[in-house]
Amino acid sequence: MIVRTRTRLLTRAIVAAAAAAAMAAALPVTLIAIAGYAVAWQRGWQPARLYRAALWCLPLVAIWLVTTAMSRDSMLGLAEAPWLAWLGMWHSASNGDDLAAAVQIAPISVPAGLAVAGFAWSLRIHAMAARAAGRSPSSAIAFDQRQWRHQARSALARVTGPLAPPLLTRRGDFIAGAVIRAVGHPARPTCVLPAVRLRSHQLVLGSTGTGKTTLLLRLWAAFMTIGLRRHAESAAGRPLLVVLDAKGGADGRRIADRLHRLLKASGAGNVAVWPDQAHLTLWTLPVKQLVSTLVDLIEHGSGGAAYYTDVMEAAVALAVQAPCGPPANSAEFLARLEPGWLTLAYAGVADMATLLNSAARQLPDIALRFRTLFRRLGPGLDGPGSFADADAWYCILEGTADIAVAEAQARALVDLLACHVTAHGAADDHGAANDHGAAGDLAHRQQVLLAVDEFSAVSRRLPLWQLFERARSLGLAIQVSAQSWHGLAPNEDERYRLAATAEGGIWLLRTPHPEPVVELAGRRPYIDTSRQLSGLLRWTRTGTSRIAEAPIADPQLIRMLDVGQVAYIYRGGVTFLQIKPVITAAAPVPAADPRASEPGPVAEISTTEVSGAPLPDVTTFLTEVFGSFAGQRGS
C-alpha cells in the first residue's frame, strides 16, 4: 500500500516536472496561452472565440512558411522551420534582443498559444459546470456570477464604445445590441436578428426603469428603416408604424418627440402625434364596422344589461345606416339620435315605424351616453385624417389619468387600423391582380407594425389576441409591451395566447415574475452526476448519473437584470444582450427611392402644378434687388 502511494506520488512529481519543463521550453506559447486565458476570463469569452482567433492567425503562419521555403529554395526546409525558429528565438533572447526573439517565434507561438488558452479555458468551464472544480462546492456558483459580471461589462463596453454596432448590418438585418450570454442561440459578439422578425408579433415585458423604452425605440427605428429600404427596393409597400402609448402624460409626449426625431433621421416622411397634432376620423369606417365600433366604445354590463346593449345597437344602427348615408362626425351622429330625425330619414322605408316607436323611448338616454363619451374622447377621432397620411403615428392615450377613455380610444384606433389594413390589402390585391399578378401582391403590400405600449392600461377592453391570429395574413405585425406578465391580459388564458403567438420573439427585461414566459422558452437537459473528476478529462466509474432538465432562461438571472439588459427568447433558446441605445441618426435609406428622404410626394409636384400654369418670371425683380452671381463674376 505504501509502495503504491509512493509510486503514485513519484509519477505525479515526474509529470509535473515534465509539464513545467515543457512550459519553460515553449515559453512564448505558455505566455500567450496565459494571456489568452486571462483575457477570456476577464471578458467572459467563450472558448470558441479563442479558437477563432487562433484560426485567424493561420494566414500569418502560411505566409511565414512560404517565405521560409522561398528563402531556403527547398520545401524540405519547412519541416525544420519551427525548430529553427525556436532555436533562433532563444539565441536572440540570450543576446538580449527580445524584440527579434518575439518576431521570430510569433508566427508559431501566437496561434498555438491561443489554441492552448482556448482548450484550458474550456476545461475550466466544463469543470465548473460539472461542479467538480473550485475550492468549495459553492465555487461553481461564484464562478458563474463572476463570469456574468465580466460578460455584462464587456457587452456594455461594446455598445458604448466608438466601435458600437450600427442599427442594421450591410445585409439589412437588425442589430439589437451586444451579446452577454447565449443559451441555445449562436454566441456571437452582437445579436443580429433577421429583418423578418420585426415584421412578426413580438412581446416585450419589463418593469419601469429597465430600459424598455430604449429597446422599443430601437425596434421601431429598425422597423421603419428596414421598411423604407424594402420599399425602395420595390420589395414591399411603404411601412406604417402605429404606436399606442397607453400611459400618456408628459412622459408619453417626451417619447413621441424622441421617436419623431429618430424616425425623421431614418428617412420617414410625416410622423404624426395623435391627438396633439393630428386627428383621425372614425366616420369613414364601413357602416357595419362603424356600428360595431360605436357600440363597443361604451362599456356595457352583463346579464340583464345585455338587453340595453341590444337596444343601443339597434338605435345606433338606425342612426348610422340611415338611407342618406352614415354621419360625417360626432355632432351629426348625435343629431340623428332623435325620434324626429329618424322618422324623417326613414319616411319612405317600409316596416320601420314599429321599430322607430320602440327605439324612441330609449333614444334620449342613448344620446346622453354618447354625448358624454364624445366629450371625454375629445376631437381626436372626429377627423380629418387617416392612417395613410403619415408613415408613423404616435397615439397618446391618457391611460394613467383616465383609464376608461384610454380603453375606448384604444378600441377605436385598433378598429380604424384593422379597417385601414384590410382596405389597403384589398386594394393592393386588386391592383396586383390587374397589374402584376401574384408577385406584385407581396411587392405592394404595406408593412404595418402596431405597437401597444403599457398594454395593461387598456388590456381589459382590447382583446388584442383576437387580432393576433389573423393579423399576419394582412401584413400587420403586433408588438405588445407591458410591465409584467399579469399586465398582459385580464386572465391567464389570454396571456398565454398572446405569448404563444409571439413568433417574432419575446423580449424579457427585469421583471419580478418571469416564470410563465421562461416556461415558454422551454427547458434543456443537463447531467446530474455523482461521478468524480479524477484528473484531466478522466472521470471515475463509481457513482451514477441521471438526465435532468433546467430552464433555458434562468428566472433568477432575469430578476437580476440591469438597466438595458434583455433576455431575447426565441425558438427554445435565449440570448442575453445589452441593448444599444439609438442616439444618433439611424442607418440611411439607399438613394434608390427618390422619395425616401423627402417628407411627401415631392416628385409629383411639378412646376406647373402650383397654379396650373408656368410660374411668372421673377428674374428681373430679383436681379434688381440682389444682383446675380453671373453679374458678380462678370464685374
Next chain:
Amino acid sequence: MTASADRARAARDSTGLAFVAEMYGVQLDQLSLLLGVSDRQAAALVARWSQRNLADSAILSPGPRWVWITRPGLQACGLRYSPSPPALPRLAHIRAVTSVRLALTAAPAYQLGQAHWRSERRMRARLGGRLGAREHVPDAEVHWPDGEMHAPGATATGAIGWAGECWAIEAELTPKTVARTTSIMGELLARTGDYGCPAAEVSVPGAPPRYARAIYLCTAAAARTVERARANLGNLGPRVEIRPLPDQAYLQVRTPA
C-alpha cells in the same frame, strides 16, 4: 417739441420696435437704414428705448451695437416672444437675414405689391413647444397679396406678376452638405400646410404647395452647394432661385467673392 415731431417719433418707435422684435435683434447701422435716420439719431433712439426699458443694447460682435427688445417692449408691441438677446452664434445669420429684408423692402415692387415679411421668429412662436414639430423652418416667408395693388401714398399702380405667391427665404452663409440642402429644398417645396398645423396637413398629396418658390441668398461658397442641390431636385429645380447676399449682409463688411 411740435406735434408733427411727436408723430414722427411715434412712427419711428412703432416701426423700429416691431422690426427689431421680429428679427431677434439688429445692429444700429441696419436700424438707421430702416428708419432713414443717421447712425447718431438711431443711437439716440435706442438710448431712449433703453431708458424706457423697451429695448436693450450691447456690443456683441464686430461692428455697431446690437439692439434687441425686452419683455416690456415685446408687450408693448403685442408680441408673445420669449425675450432674450440674440444668440451669439447666430449673429452673422441674423444680420444676413435682416439685410435681405431691408433690400427687399426697399424695392419699389415690394411696396407696390404690399408684400408682407413673415419672420422665422413669428413662425417658431406659432409652432411653440409643440412636440413633434421638428420640420425645417425657413428664415422667412414673403407673402404677395392677390390682385392689383398700389403702394400707400404712391400714385403708381400696377399688377405684380407673381401676386398671390408665397416665397420661402433662406440665407446661406456657410455651405451645408448637398444631401441636406436637397432635403430642405424638397421639404420646403412639398410643404402644403402652415407651421403649427396638424402633422397630417404638413404635406398633403394633390394640395397646392405652400411655397411657390424658395429664394436662396448665398455667399459664393454656399452657392455652389445650393446649385448642386437644386440640380438634384429635377423638375422642382426651377422653383428655386439663387442670388448673392447683399453686400451689407456680413458682420464685417467685405467685398463678396
